[in-house]
Amino acid sequence: MIEKRILFVSYTAVLGGGELCLLDFAHAYRDSSEVVLLTDGVLKTRLEELGVKVEVLPSSRSLADVKVSSGLASWKSIGDLWRLGRQIAQKSQDFDLIHANNQKGFVVSAIARLFGGAPVVWHLHDILTANIFSPTNRKIAVTLANWFASRVIVNSQATGDAFIACGGKRQLLRTVYNGFDCAKFDRINDRQATLREELGIPRDRPLVGMFSRLSYWKGQHILLEAVRELPDVHVLLVGDALFGEAEYTEKLKNIAAQPSLKGRVHWLGFRQDIPALMKACDAIAHCSTAPEPFGRVIVEAQLAKRPAIATMGGGTGEIIDDGVTGLLIPPNDPHLLTKAMQKIFSDREFTKAMVEAAYIQAQTKFSIPSVCQAFEMAITGI
The missing domain is CATH 3.40.50.2000 (Glycogen Phosphorylase B;)
Known part of the structure; x- marks a missing residue:
């Protein structure tokens, strides 16, 4: 050809x-x-x-x-x-x-x-x-x-x-x-304890990562609201505002500074080491408030062998078969996001099966x- x-x-x-x-x-x-x-x-x-x-x-x-x-x-x-x-x-x-x-x-x-x-x-x-x-x-x-x-x-x-x-x-x-270049994720060791130490995140605490530019429609505020109800869970926010969304960033900082979240939200800005950071997490959240055209972060989470929770709408349903290759929840619902995280952290066998199925799909389809x-x-x- x-x-x-x-x-x-x-x-x-x-x-x-x-x-x-x-x-x-x-x-x-x-x-x-x-x-x-x-x-x-x-x-x-x-x-x-x-x-x-x-x-x-x-x-x-x-x-x-x-x-x-x-x-x-x-x-x-x-x-x-x-x-x-x-x-x-x-x-x-x-x-x-x-x-x-x-x-x-x-x-x-x-x-x-x-x-x-x-x-x-x-x-x-x-x-x-x-x-x-x-x-x-x-x-x-x-x-x-x-x-x-x-x-x-x-x-x-x-x-x-x-x-x-x-x-x-x-x-x-x-x-x-x-x-996606699947090898980028396969080359990274699943154990990222050293990276967690560098970031100041306790090894024995669940860590939920969100990888996206800071924007209202990406829904970082939804994740922060959901984690309020999970006092042991830490949040890793990777990304920054791209298009003058300083007001939204300030809103997120104010939420994170409240007593119920203080010390549990970790801000990294833009990073190149996404595979390693994902493998340092226990779950990946994708909280868009509007339909997502595709959802790259979801596939990256699957390749990193980490459970993904994503909001319904747009292309996410073409990546996640709910309960099989990830979890889908309605947008703008912190309470259901909390329940989804609880499910992932408490039911290890369910989560393991879901992660394995998602990894196989991502390797072949994407x-x-x-x-x-x-x-x-x-x-x-x-």
Whole structure:
């Protein structure tokens, strides 16, 4: 099989779930492909470390100011979008297709198609819901997809269903889950007592980890409320605010400082040693208050052989079979989260069986080779 020459296009250069997915695909196709970023940042450094050819085409401040929740503000950036579209069209002449990794990157790539650019694949990592995307931006994105995209790759069936509900064409869709390097987790020893000591966490206390940027919709406050009722349980929060959510971070700090939680919440910010940190935990919580497009942290927990508790909605139900490969609870329910943690900590046989089943699933369904094969099938015929 001849490897496709792919021009990957991404607006943002911070490391969210979509960008981590891009790292995997860009690395897999590094010998024949290239990445174009429309903003500079840590993603560029990570790509270069992986041996991926990367170029930054800087966008203007007007494009940076456009939010997915905004409406007609998008028109302020039309000149910049047009300029970038021309540049991408010219650059794409040496490639078989353009892979747009986010909404702004897709809009630029669709404009590139107008100027004779290569066929466009939109990799949709977000559920197009009203609470995140404005009606205008949803309409623009779906209309451009129907007109200019050769494929729309979605990270879960739930993401695809939302695309169709917004008027997207079903025939464009292909589901390709996020992929994971299973070996990263297998190389880490299951005993992380030394790491716990370094973090100041008692060995004999249950530890629940949450791995996500600090954001209201990620639900760190739900976990803190749930742990109030479990006086022996400690919490590990890995991640930080990415998009100016300082007010929410302050709220979390205030909750953690209350007498019922004081000394039991451990803040680590962003870390690279995720596999080791997960294996230092006894359980992993995923508390999103809105439907999650996929849920990378859940799969990572499964690969780390740690029980995962996640909220229902979106793609989580495609990763967790409740009671078999993890536990699912309704969103915004600290009481049920408390009960789920109690179940995991008290019923060791149940937890062991669940962890083993989840590990086998993650190794087969979400490995990099499996996902790359699905990706190849998705772009066949373009």
